Amino acid sequence: MTTELSAATFKLADQAALSPAQQKLETQLMTFIKTHLNTPKTGLFVIHGDAGTGKSAVLAAAFAKLQAASRSTTANPLQQTNNYLVVNHNEMLKIYKRVAGITPELRKKDFQKPTPLINRLAKTDQMADVVFIDEAHLLLTQPDRYNRFDHQNQLQELINHSRVVVLVFDARQVLKLKSYWQTDALAPFLQQYPHQLFNLDEQFRVTGNASVIDWINHFTQGQLTAKPHDAHFDFQIFADGQPLYDRIRQRDATAQLSRVIATADFPYVVNRGTWYVTAGGLKLPWDKVNLTDDPWALRPETLNEVGSIYTIQGFDLNYAGVILGPSVGYDAKTDRVIVHPDRYEDQEAFKNRDDLGQLAPLKAQVIFNSINVLMKRGRYGLYLYAVDPALRQRLLAL
Template sequence: MVKISKPVIHEIDYTVDGLKKFSESAVNFKKKSRKYLLDYPTVYIINNEARENTYNVYIGETSNIKARTNQHLLTNDINRELSRLPTTNSASMFVIGHEYFNKSLTLDIENKLMHYLSTVDQVDTVYNRRTNQQNKYYTSEYFEEIFSKVWQELRKKNKILFPLKSIIEDSALFKASPFHKLTREQIDAKDKIYTKVINSLESDKVGELILVAGEAGSGKTVLMSSLFYDLKKELAREVESKKELKVHMIVNHDAQLTVYKQIAEKLGLTSKNNLEAVLKPTRFINNITNEDPVDVVIIDEAHLLWTQGKQAYRGKNQLHDLLERAKVVIAVFDVNQILTTEQYWEEDELEKIKAMSKKNDNYIFLTNQMRIDAEEQTIDWIRNLVDNQIVLNIPNDDKGYEIKIFDDAEKMHNAIKEKSKNQEKGISRVVATFDWKYVDKRKPENEEYWMVKDNDFKIPWNYQLKPKNKSVKYKDVSWAEQPHTINEAGSTYTVQGFDLNYVGVVIGPSVKYRNGKIVFDKEESENRKAKQRRTLKDGSKEYLSDFLLKNELNVLLTRGIHGLFLYAVDDQLQEALLKAQKGEIKIG
């Protein structure tokens, strides 16, 4: 086994004098340090403390650190973004060298530093250009270990700018970052979409639909985030007009909207026109006309768009309206994550949009499971529970994914608390099916909070408890990232689209087990949007609760990266799950 050495990291003042001192003092460096910093490729981080404990950063790599630093200092035309970084005494530069550094490895280190630093709370802005993901190369097998050692050494120099990796990796911002290293499937999809967008813009058509499908956890959000970054940063250079293009990210989910807005602000992706780069569909539709369409619209979680009029939206189908207002629409769609009657698509309408995209070879289906870190038989167990509504014996998982059934909800909550205490295990939370009453912005009559209850167990629904640390502002932080929410139960409204390391699901009384099958009972659900009737286009009214409550269960069961803990209120379902844990389910 190869032992990976520590990197060499040297900090200099980011000034002409600082560069001069670095050059002069290099003769006194140890031989290896001098070689790795001056003769090998290096990675560097320019950081400017714009305000106390708040930084702007630029990350780069070079084969000649002295020449490249001189260019940054004296010739700002080389990098316009960098010219916005004031070269004051508060600016410094970390120069990073390593014996294994080559061009490909330094590009990967640069990209990963952009990924991590762009999600650090104390970093205001990352001034960089497009990503430079590398594939296989000579030292690629050592990349992760080398990066960890680089980060550890940087932490010794500045713990505020370089916090614990585990804290960063738990943030929703990190998980949705455009700087994730993409899989081959995602790279192929991204290249195909990018080419389609260029061809479509040059033909000047309106309403070209590119549909991206795949189950929960198949990497759709990361793909869209990466596309959004590249389209905003690079697309204008690729098309003949070279004019600034109007590219917008649309998302109909409050928590995800906040995450995308933060990404746009930190990475300089905000619009120069009056309309925000990241916004909700109704605001976009009400501000853009058919006569003046934008260039590209990306819709994450397009299954959350409305298919009927509601509130300020006066149309009939938001996706159709978006297609009339953009030359290209890239939509992520998962029919198994539709949760309310106002999002429901009738089968023939759904087939029409699929056919529209397939006609021009614009239908992309992602198959890899990116979230659940488990063996295939474990994923199959979850899919059988949801899709086929059957309970099978829980398989052993050699990758360590943990499915555990609890005979008491309180014990499950305590187990989730234990997982959450360990920073290496990351954020873990309890969630529940919407089977207990909750009314937003209203207090219950006889209790302090709206509660999820079973026997002696009770826990408040999400967004009710106040943080203990009043000095921390959690307005722009997702529900699960707020420490006090370990004592609340999340719902599909707070966790859809987000990851948890371990998820404990209280399966409420709307999910039952009868005659060897899971069934759904709308009378036990408090989710009015799932159990009310929907008026169909032929004028008939139909209950969609079986479909929508099944999707609710699907969203909750697919949040956990490393583990899924379960407790069922229905006695027969609980009995079946406990039998499955012991391997006592008889097949056939």
């Protein structure tokens, strides 16, 4: 693995670098695949874990091992199996394809978006042997004409066309209602199939101590606690967006992989000119549509842009400057963080669904999920600025 790829994005590690928990997961996963490859019903292996717990890293390592066995000239139970890794995230797909270009046992065609793979397998009436799904919480749970998906549930369709499915799922990273699973819906779904669950709970991305993670977790549940202090993690709250950006530029010059990212609270229309994020004295353009093969975080010019959940989810930064936009506010009476879905500009996230009941609490959860994703990007530091004056003053008072 090159230094560029191992240091950037999600941490792609070789076997020696996997933690004991990750090695245990990889061993159990490979055993499960061999056991269920030729059984009558599709086997499901589900990996749970919060942002930054190394889910993508171990998934990538296990998939490389699977493909090495599949393409080996030495007879083994996995030889000549037809396998894919699926991710419904353009920027992460680019990273996986870059990895394929430098890893002998991998091919770029091994990595797919879900809809094209589903449609191709259905059209040719084929079965994949093993399908890995990274960020399964991004799969669609309703039809989507824009994405040319005409069925009801992408996970169900992938199961229908696979002998074994391995999926990474984190309910706290669901960012759209059209990907939403009711809290109690996943368990009975899994009960239809032979399945195994594995939970990763060790934080690998954010190097701050437990108090840093606890602070973020409390914030994304609306609770404010004392600002944590960790000599090895730079956590700062800013009174203006410009000094936050200046700090990110300094960090990028010395440590690289430092970017400003924001909640989806500022207007943006695809391919309709340049749209800006404003944060006090700071005004920077939103990330542009990226038509290159390089992920957003690896392109030097994006230091002068603001990244979104759609360009940064699943990736490591060294330092993250997070702008909390107008949808994130503060209730002084309850001393709680509150959110305003009517001020959230990503209306694609809130396309109505008539099967989910009351949507107001689900919309609020989507916003808190997006904050969780953003705040857990930085490995060595987190810088915050809140557009809402009341929230900004309360954070500064911490």
